[in-house]
Amino acid sequence: MNRIVILGAGYAGMAATVSLAARTARRDDVHITVVNADDRFTERLRLHQTASGQQLADLRIRHLLDGTGVEFVRGWVTGVDADARTVRIDDGRSLEYDRLVYALGAVADTAAVPGVDDHAYTLNSAYDAELLARRLADLGTGTLAVCGGGLTGVEAAAEIAERYPDLDVMLVGRQEPGSTMGPKAKAYVRGALARLGVRVLSGVEIAKVRPEAVDLAGGDSVPADVVLWTSGVRVSPLAAAAGLRVDERGRIVTDHALRSVSHPQVYAIGDAAAIRQRYGTMHGTCQSGMPTGVHAALSIARELTGRRPGRFRFGYLHAPVSLGRRDAVVQFTRPDDSPGRLCLTGRAAVWYKETVSSSPWPSFARLKTFPSAGSFAWRRGGRYTR
Numbered sequence: 001m002n003r004i005v006i007l008g009a010g011y012a013g014m015a016a017t018v019s020l021a022a023r024t025a026r027r028d029d030v031h032i033t034v035v036n037a038d039d040r041f042t043e044r045l046r047l048h049q050t051a052s053g054q055q056l057a058d059l060r061i062r063h064l065l066d067g068t069g070v071e072f073v074r075g076w077v078t079g080v081d082a083d084a085r086t087v088r089i090d091d092g093r094s095l096e097y098d099r100l101v102y103a104l105g106a107v108a109d110t111a112a113v114p115g116v117d118d119h120a121y122t123l124n125s126a127y128d129a130e131l132l133a134r135r136l137a138d139l140g141t142g143t144l145a146v147c148g149g150g151l152t153g154v155e156a157a158a159e160i161a162e163r164y165p166d167l168d169v170m171l172v173g174r175q176e177p178g179s180t181m182g183p184k185a186k187a188y189v190r191g192a193l194a195r196l197g198v199r200v201l202s203g204v205e206i207a208k209v210r211p212e213a214v215d216l217a218g219g220d221s222v223p224a225d226v227v228l229w230t231s232g233v234r235v236s237p238l239a240a241a242a243g244l245r246v247d248e249r250g251r252i253v254t255d256h257a258l259r260s261v262s263h264p265q266v267y268a269i270g271d272a273a274a275i276r277q278r279y280g281t282m283h284g285t286c287q288s289g290m291p292t293g294v295h296a297a298l299s300i301a302r303e304l305t306g307r308r309p310g311r312f313r314f315g316y317l318h319a320p321v322s323l324g325r326r327d328a329v330v331q332f333t334r335p336d337d338s339p340g341r342l343c344l345t346g347r348a349a350v351w352y353k354e355t356v357s358s359s360p361w362p363s364f365a366r367l368k369t370f371p372s373a374g375s376f377a378w379r380r381g382g383r384y385t386r
C-alpha cells in the first residue's frame with residue numbers, strides 16, 4: 001500500500017487531495033489521508049468579509065471528498081518525524097506515510113513586534129476573523145488601526161470602513177497602499193480609500209502595540225481602540241522541527257518538482273513552501289497555491305508509475321483587490337509579478353474579483369472528475385521561468 005498523507009486542506013492542500021484521488025482512482029494500492037484543523041473549508045481570500053460581519057458559504061470538506069475514497073482526519077498536526085515518516089495529531093494518533101504533502105499555509109507574523117500577540121486581532125483563521133467581527137459589532141464608534149499596508153491590509157481597511165462608516169479606520173504601515181501595483185491602479189486604491197474615509201499613515205515603522213495605541217519608531221503614538229495586524233508572514237515551526245531543510249522564514253525549500261530538497265518523499269506546496277523560479281522565490285498566493293497542489297498530485301501519480309516528476313513552472317497573472325463590496329481594482333501582472341500596463345477598476349473589477357474568489361471550490365469539484373483540467377489552469381511564465 002502507498003500511504004499518502006496530506007497536511008492542510010486549504011487552497012493548495014485541497015487541490016492536491018482531489019487531483020491525486022482522481023489520478024489514482026483506479027488503483028487499489030493507494031490510500032490518501034488528509035488532515036485539517038477544521039471540517040469547514042476556510043476561504044482565506046474572504047476573511048476580511050468575515051471580519052466585517054458577513055456570513056460566508058458553509059463549505060464542508062467531507063462532502064466535497066464524498067466518493068473519492070480519501071480519509072479525512074479533523075485534527076491539529078503537532079509534529080512530523082521526517083525520518084520515521086510519521087505525523088502526530090493532537091488526539092494522540094500517529095499516522096504513517098510513504099509520501100507526505102505538506103500544505104499547512106502561513107499566517108501574519110504576530111511575533112515580529114512586541115504586543116501584537118497580546119493586543120492585536122488577526123485574519124489568520126475563520127475563528128480569528130469572527131473574533132474581530134464581534135468586537136467591531138460591539139464597538140460602535142472609535143478607531144481601528146489596520147497595521148500593514150499590503151493588499152490584505154488594504155482589503156480589510158476598505159471592507160470594514162464600508163461596513164462601519166462611523167468607525168475611524170486608519171491604515172498604518174511601511175508601504176504606501178498599492179505599492180506593488182502600477183501608477184493607475186495605485187492611484188485608484190488611494191482614491192477609493194479616501195472615498196471610504198480610511199486615513200493612511202505610510203512610511204512608518206511600528207515599534208509596539210499596546211491595548212489602546214500603536215507606538216511608532218521615533219516616539220509617536222497612534223491611539224486605537226482596536227488593532228488588526230496583517231503584516232509579515234510566519235509559517236508553522238513544524239517543518240523546521242522535523243529536520244526538513246527550510247529557508248530563513250521557515251518555509252520548506254523545494255526542488256524543481258516541489259519535493260523537499262532534504263527529504264524527497266515530502267512534497268511542499270502553497271504558502272508553506274519556498275519555491276524557486278527563475279525570477280526568484282515565489283510569494284504565497286491562492287493563484288500560485290492551487291497550481292502547486294495540482295502539480296504535486298501529478299508528480300506523485302507519475303512516481304507511482306515509475307516515471308520522473310516534471311518541473312514546476314509558474315507565472316503570475318493578476319492581483320485582484322476588493323475595495324469594499326462595491327469597488328475593486330485588478331492589476332494585471334507580468335509572470336514575475338511586476339505590474340503590467342493593464343488594470344481594471346470599478347464594476348468590471350468587482351465582477352472579476354468575485355469570479356476569482358468564488359472559483360476554487362467549484363474547481364475542486366471539477367478536479368474530482370477531470371483531474372487533467374487542473375494542469376491547464378495556470379500561466380507557465382514563458383521566458384520568465386524557462
Ligand SMILES: Cc1cc2nc3c(=O)[nH]c(=O)nc-3n(C[C@H](O)[C@H](O)[C@H](O)COP(=O)(O)OP(=O)(O)OC[C@H]3O[C@@H](n4cnc5c(N)ncnc54)[C@H](O)[C@@H]3O)c2cc1C
Binds near residue numbers: 011046078
Ligand atoms: C484576508 C486575506 C485576503 C487574501 N486575498 C488574496 C487574494 O485576493 N488573492 C490571492 O491569491 N491570495 C490572497 N490571500 C492569500 C491566500 O489566502 C493564501 O496565499 C492561500 O490561502 C495559501 O493557500 P495554502 O493552501 O498554502 O494555505 P491555507 O489556505 O492557509 O491552508 C492551510 C490549511 O492548513 C490548516 N492548518 C494549518 N496548520 C495546521 C495544523 N498544525 N494542523 C492542522 N491543520 C492546519 C489550516 O487550517 C488551513 O486549512 C489572502 C489572504 C488573506 C488573509
